[in-house]
Amino acid sequence: MQRRHSSGLASVITRALAVVFVVPVVVxxxxxxxxxxxxxxxxxxxxxxxxxxxxxxxxxxxxxxxKWFADYxxxxxxxxxxxxxxSGGGIRQLTEGTVDFGASDAPMTDEELAKTKGPVxxxxxxLGAVVITYNVPGVTQPLKxxxxxxxDLFLGKLTKWNDPRIKSLNPGVSLPATDVLIVHRSDxxxxxxxxxxxxxxxxxxxxxxPGRGKELQWPVGMGGKGNEGVxxxxxxxxxxxxxxxxxxxKQNGLPYASVKNATGAFVVPSIESVTxxxxxxxASLPPNTDFRVSIVNAPxxxxxxxxxxxxxxxxxxxxDAAKGKKILDFVKWALSxxxxxxxxxxxxxxxAAIVTRLSARLDSLSAGPTS
Amino acid sequence: xxSERGLGARIQGAVVGDRIYSAAITxxxxxxxxxxxxxxxxxxxxxxxxxxxxGFSFLTSSAWDPVNGNFGAAPAIYGTLVSSTIALAIATxxxxxxxxxxxxxxxxxxxxxxxxxxxxxxxxxxxVYGLWGIFVLLPILRVSVMPFLRDTLHLGVLxxxxxxxxxxxMLAAGLILxxxxxxxxxxxxxxxxxxxxxxxxxxxxxxxxxKWETIWGAVLPYAKSGIIGGIILGLGRALGETMAVTMLIGxxxxxxxxxxxxxxxxxxxxxxxxxxASGDLHLSxxxxxxxxxFVITLIVNAVARWLVWQVSRGNGExxx
Numbered sequence: 108m109q110r111r112h113s114s115g116l117a118s119v120i121t122r123a124l125a126v127v128f129v130v131p132v133v134v135x136x137x138x139x140x141x142x143x144x145x146x147x148x149x150x151x152x153x154x155x156x157x158x159x160x161x162x163x164x165x166x167x168x169x170x171x172x173x174k175w176f177a178d179y180x181x182x183x184x185x186x187x188x189x190x191x192x193x194s195g196g197g198i199r200q201l202t203e204g205t206v207d208f209g210a211s212d213a214p215m216t217d218e219e220l221a222k223t224k225g226p227v228x229x230x231x232x233x234l235g236a237v238v239i240t241y242n243v244p245g246v247t248q249p250l251k252x253x254x255x256x257x258x259d260l261f262l263g264k265l266t267k268w269n270d271p272r273i274k275s276l277n278p279g280v281s282l283p284a285t286d287v288l289i290v291h292r293s294d295x296x297x298x299x300x301x302x303x304x305x306x307x308x309x310x311x312x313x314x315x316x317p318g319r320g321k322e323l324q325w326p327v328g329m330g331g332k333g334n335e336g337v338x339x340x341x342x343x344x345x346x347x348x349x350x351x352x353x354x355x356x357k358q359n360g361l362p363y364a365s366v367k368n369a370t371g372a373f374v375v376p377s378i379e380s381v382t383x384x385x386x387x388x389x390a391s392l393p394p395n396t397d398f399r400v401s402i403v404n405a406p407x408x409x410x411x412x413x414x415x416x417x418x419x420x421x422x423x424x425x426x427d428a429a430k431g432k433k434i435l436d437f438v439k440w441a442l443s444x445x446x447x448x449x450x451x452x453x454x455x456x457x458x459a460a461i462v463t464r465l466s467a468r469l470d471s472l473s474a475g476p477t478s
Numbered sequence: 479x480x481s482e483r484g485l486g487a488r489i490q491g492a493v494v495g496d497r498i499y500s501a502a503i504t505x506x507x508x509x510x511x512x513x514x515x516x517x518x519x520x521x522x523x524x525x526x527x528x529x530x531x532x533g534f535s536f537l538t539s540s541a542w543d544p545v546n547g548n549f550g551a552a553p554a555i556y557g558t559l560v561s562s563t564i565a566l567a568i569a570t571x572x573x574x575x576x577x578x579x580x581x582x583x584x585x586x587x588x589x590x591x592x593x594x595x596x597x598x599x600x601x602x603x604x605x606v607y608g609l610w611g612i613f614v615l616l617p618i619l620r621v622s623v624m625p626f627l628r629d630t631l632h633l634g635v636l637x638x639x640x641x642x643x644x645x646x647x648m649l650a651a652g653l654i655l656x657x658x659x660x661x662x663x664x665x666x667x668x669x670x671x672x673x674x675x676x677x678x679x680x681x682x683x684x685x686x687x688x689k690w691e692t693i694w695g696a697v698l699p700y701a702k703s704g705i706i707g708g709i710i711l712g713l714g715r716a717l718g719e720t721m722a723v724t725m726l727i728g729x730x731x732x733x734x735x736x737x738x739x740x741x742x743x744x745x746x747x748x749x750x751x752x753x754x755a756s757g758d759l760h761l762s763x764x765x766x767x768x769x770x771x772f773v774i775t776l777i778v779n780a781v782a783r784w785l786v787w788q789v790s791r792g793n794g795e796x797x798x
Contacts, residue, residue: 193754194756195755195756196754199756288644293750294754295544295752297754318546320544320545322754324541324542330728330750332725339612343616343617343620344620
């Protein structure tokens with residue numbers, strides 16, 4: 108974070124310096140501001156001169172992407188440079204055309220798509236899930252929670268752990284009269300997007316008030332920076348509840364709740380139940396889907412409800428046809444061979460139904476840029 | 479004749495050289511302020527859409543709602559000022575104490591090691607302070623310090639020490655900042671105190687002053703403007719510190735009288751949200767926050783300059 112911050116400043120300084128030496132002050136400052144609006148001071152991709160392809164975006168899938176890029180380079184010799192600067196930065200750089208592909212945890216909005224130079228294809232790669240972690244004194248077995256209870260906890264309507272609504276979901280668990288402390292992400296994050304997307308889907312009140320987004324105006328609680336900030340705060344504070352990525356929770360041995368899904372079953376978050384959510388959602392996808400779909404609260408008895416795709420963003424009409432083909436080849440490889448290594452890194456692989464449909468779409472794309 | 483022409487040419491050459499040199503020097507000297515102005519202008523222009531849309535209420539509103547595009551920086555401004563104030567209130571007496579001890583009292587063998595260790599505090603990366611804060615400072619605050627202040631000392635009746643003690647809070651941010659700015663203040667103060675002429679001390683001692691009276695009456699007044707300069711340096715660090723504060727302040731955009739409550743600072747808002755901000759207005763609001771921070775830092779520095787100037791003028795008059 109710190110480094111990104113200072114490199115942002117450095118880029119402003121470099122630009123300002125260039126301005127000093129090249130053009131009169133006023134003109135330059137105006138041009139600079141227009142540049143700033145879209146550029147946002149993220150490090151430019153020009154550093155990656157040795158790579159065949161450059162991409163930028165989401166941090167959540169970075170571990171699996173970097174493994175894919177390494178494996179793919181070893182197999183085909185195609186080098187891919189990826190900067191995990193965050194989904195927002197990835198979308199900005201793709202829009203400006205400074206990278207060959209972007210990556211995002213949340214699908215691009217219509218507003219964002221309107222600004223890109225050409226049509227963008229969303230390619231789901233792996234699945235992520237958000238789990239509810241908590242620190243309730245005296246509770247040893249995993250808690251069970253439902254969507255409306257989670258929403259009301261995070262809205263500040265349920266303030267005690269021994270609230271009758273929480274008790275009725277957890278018969279036989281002795282819940283203390285401890286105050287609930289909400290811990291959320293303070294930094295903009297795809298994790299927050301998925302979580303708020305879920306809450307907006309299950310709670311009409313949530314949909315109205317904080318809504319869905321990577322940053323929210325939280326009704327209650329305090330913010331921790333990153334998964335580790337939230338997890339640290341929850342671990343330390345009796346009565347705290349927060350949300351983190353499934354992979355992070357698994358790797359750090361955090362307790363997490365099973366959540367009631369659309370069919371009424373309580374599902375423990377796991378790689379299988381997250382893939383099941385995508386399979387459940389796949390059934391209802393229209394044939395010409397752009398894959399910009401939310402799979403929270405997906406149907407299916409085994410589906411974990413707080414799940415989501417993470418996407419690669421690809422230009423459907425690349426200016427450089429050779430690069431376009433390279434990207435498509437990579438994506439096809441990732442969907443067939445790459446998916447095998449997902450589970451080992453705690454990512455849920457795509458269900459077969461989605462892979463089949465994606466492959467068909469990619470084939471039609473490499474046949475010729477039509478849609 | 480030829481030698482005369484040679485001399486003339488040499489003078490001519492020297493004059494041209496002088497001109498080029500002075501032009502080059504002036505140019506480079508001007509680069510710095512021009513750079514500063516350009517940075518300010520750039521941030522201002524990038525923040526203008528938000529400043530224009532919200533007007534003065536950007537400075538007074540507590541709303542920070544990226545989903546609906548409603549922004550106000552008041553809690554962040556408040557948090558920056560309060561956390562820096564706490565930091566200075568704790569660090570200044572400590573740092574000056576350290577400086578006086580090291581320059582006046584410490585035996586020679588102790589002086590260097592202690593000075594080195596205090597200076598080393600400035601070399602610890604910000605994120606390490608943040609981690610230390612999360613794992614060591616916050617639990618101590620939550621379990622011991624906050625209940626002690628609130629219940630044992632009954633300070634809970636004051637609004638500053640009321641409310642639940644969770645750990646992440648304005649107090650935690652202020653404390654970590656105080657540790658971070660301490661080396662700046664103490665190291666400048668120490669140098670300034672060491673620079674006070676021997677004659678100043680000897681004169682006071684010769685008049686029969688005790689050691690304490692010498693330091694208080696003769697050494698400190700002489701060093702006052704330098705010490706204030708050190709405090710200002712510390713303040714500048716506190717205002718802009720990002721990482722450690724973000725990790726400890728709780729990141730809640732609210733204005734609360736209680737120091738136990740979470741808060742937010744301007745630098746934290748930018749650090750938290752910049753990388754994922756995609757809406758134009760959101761980006762612009764973050765830039766506007768950056769501009770406000772820039773202006774506040776500028777004002778603080780101007781006030782500090784004025785203070786130092788006042789103090790040194792006072793010194794001069796007394797001396798005269």
